[in-house]
Amino acid sequence: MTGPPPDVAAARRRVRRALGALAPGDLVLVGCSGGADSLALAGATAFTAARMGLRAGGVTVDHGLQEGSAERAAAVAATLRGLGLDPVDTVAVQVGRAGGPEAAARSARYAALDAAADRHGAAAVLLGHTRDDQAETVLLGLARGSGARSLAGMAPDGGRYLRPFLGLGRASVREACRLMGLDPWSDPHNTDPAYARSRVRHDALPALEEALGPGITEALARTAGLLRDDADALDAWAERAAAEAAPSPGELDVDVLAGLPRAVRTRVLRGAALAAGCPAGDLTAGHVAELDRLVTDWHGQAEVHLPGARRARRAGARITLAQQPEPPHGAPPGTRPKGR
Template identity: 45%
Template sequence: MRLPETAAVLAVRRGVREWVAAHGGRGPVVVGLSGGADSLALVAAAVVEAGEVTAVVVDHRLQEGSGAVADRAVEQAMGLGCVGAMVVPVDVGRAGGVEAAARVARYAALDSVRDGRPVLLGHTLDDQAETVLLGLARGSGGRSIQGMVAWNSPWGRPMLGVRRAQTVRMCADLGIEPWDDPHNADPGYTRVRVREEVLPLLEEVLGGGVAQALARTADQLRADGAVLDAYADELLRAARVVQTGGAFGSDPPTLSIEILATAPPALRRRAVRTWLADQGVTGLVNAHLQAIDELVSNWHGQGGVAVAGGSRDHRLVVTREHGTLAVRAQTRI
């Protein structure tokens, strides 16, 4: 399919072309397709700019008629020049809420069929701005407002510099009708209210340019964060304590309180976060990190800090013992 050279089409193509050039050149890719304007525009641009494109439609089966929506998206993808298109039905759980569970199921489905190929996703600059605002509201530090990255293998996001209005315009220019997901207008979802109420209000009050400013902020924080992460990794290597009886092997490594305590708090917390992730600790929030930091910098005999992770029978607790920080499994009562 030959694409018209409208402003919207050229903007989306430029985003995909620059992403392809920065990440290894043309080659077979998978595109996650919902049938909405963003992913349809991405499919059309990727066919021209990226090489062989296979579209994968994940049917979450959360709405009546979702199968028909998925089948229509497959037809549109093939009409745009994809070498293949498929529907992957999934079962969505309830852990963490429907939105989070659907995201987990979607990514797992895309990963299961990509066959070594990168997966391109249709997130736009507007999605990035929403993500930064939601991260800011969580108050979990700079990492939570770094937004999405253009490449986090195997996931690629070529349109983080493209506005949502441009993908909608591109679909109109191509004469294709995107699907409007009713969930995207449901005020029961926090992200929808940020999109429909918060961002427009900020644009009005601050005189425009807010979405772009939020995206730039995310870019700058990621660059700063990469430097801090490198220093934190050095601190983590220095603070690791070899367990008695051999190399770090059988027992999880502990961290030297003395070395941690002499480090700047920002580096110490980053190092501890990475160490905890290695021990299977999930869902850390700022309150956890503050309480754990107190074990290092302001210890006065307080007990350990319970964190998420572990199993049905055991919970994970971060404790201070014999001059080290340790993660221990404790029997649930």
């Protein structure tokens, strides 16, 4: 008796490993666009979950960005039902503009997946990102000058989201899709040079392979794993340090902060700013650097203005983060009180 082809076996093995901590009867949902990677994931999950005593369903998100998207979403849903997945949801979303088209579509997609998981009480949502996707994410982070957390890429286990294929190459996953007899849809956005990820996939990574030799994708993905370990350790250290550095909500002890390595201190400062109400998407490294100067290079300078109408001020050995006071009555809009 022969087993499945190697690529199919590898896909199923990765899914089984990802679902190993779940309890019999738990529901998992596969986020499926209809592309080869997510279809292979759906096929592998349909086979594996049933043999593990788990229930498996699917969600396909219609972003409404292309003509015929609703019909394609319906076809994907039919394929998922044909695999035996149940429940299967088709969710139409409106994509905004915040952060650019790729970020806006991603935000809308994850919001839809979260809502579907909540609605059905799913224990996990599976996503079909591959090792190649991970390498692209790291390269995009490098181009932005991001820190270790961003360069750590996507986590294989990020809360309710599981990415079983992060250790598999795209070619292997797509071969598994073909061998399972599934007919994927090719999203034209994946080859559109208007999108940064498409340019990385089709131009930057091949150029690096040509200039530096094969193995760039694997090396970038391996770098992400190493940096994730470092970032996790620093985040845990910062969490412990924050408990000591924040004697009360909205206040920070300068003496405690000054004794921390910068990598830990800036994490504490960023966390304090978020806790004070700064929007995460608007809080930049520049803002955190200015907060850090209140600790390491303070000469009585005025307050630091932060996103979300927040401000940070130092008095003695205390930094206070609070909402900015309203401008005086009759003052022009946008007027800020002068620091003392």
